[in-house]
Amino acid sequence: MFQFANPKRFMDASGAMLPWLSAATAVLLMAGLYLSFTAPPDYQQGDTVRIMFIHVPAAWVAMMAYVFMAAASAVGMINRHPLADIAAKQAAPLGALFTALALITGSLWGRPMWGTYWVWDGRLTSFLVLLFLYLGYIALWNAIDNEARAARVAAILALVGVVNLPIIEFSVDWWTTLHQGESIFRKGGPTISTVFLWPLFIMALGYTALFFTLLIIRVRTEIIERRVRAAILNGSGG
């Protein structure tokens, strides 16, 4: 991992990886969409099961992105790696997007299936908190001009917010209100049929690949921007 801590090495490695990763993202998402619309309707949910194929992957990436952001924040704080700070910073808007998509698609599923767009259930509420954590993190970066200081303050928020992840994870067991329990990664194997498991799995891979494709481009963008800024400062400073 640490050989990529050098921005030059990161630029070389990520530049070589990017075409493959983008191609994999496109193929996975197209295959996932095809499977999502050719899967049969569920015997209970009817066609609304198709919302699950974009809802669950969005929620998964939303949480994974937070783990990534918090881990990168910790590395940035402990090792003072600007690259880790940049990775954490650039993961946040993507995490916020996937969190919002999970909330919106979940709400559009909840209306026909639960009879309501929203309920202050444990899972839904803790997921809303996840969105606010992302937005707060982004706001902190924007509020502090000094990059190193902004990274440190934002990292503290990211790390404190980690407590929300197990709350999201176990919310369906702690508060059994409306959101259903775990059906995929559970003891005794998944409880959902393989005709739904495949589209879900391919879409989850596609969403994950999409996240990393966008993240790599965004990190490359910021490295270039910082390089340009440093060059201009050096030039004008004599």
Add this chain to the structure above:
Amino acid sequence: MSHFLAMGGYAEYIWPAYGVSLLGVAAALYLTLRAYRRAKRSLAKLDSART
């Protein structure tokens, strides 16, 4: 075709869910690529000014 679009009576929930997701992803892709292109352009300009 119209049977497919009707989504078993849930069209009004399923299509907006896919529409919003597509819109969100497209917007992220657009903004990310635009910033990337701009950054690369300013670096190229800087390099050409130096030589």
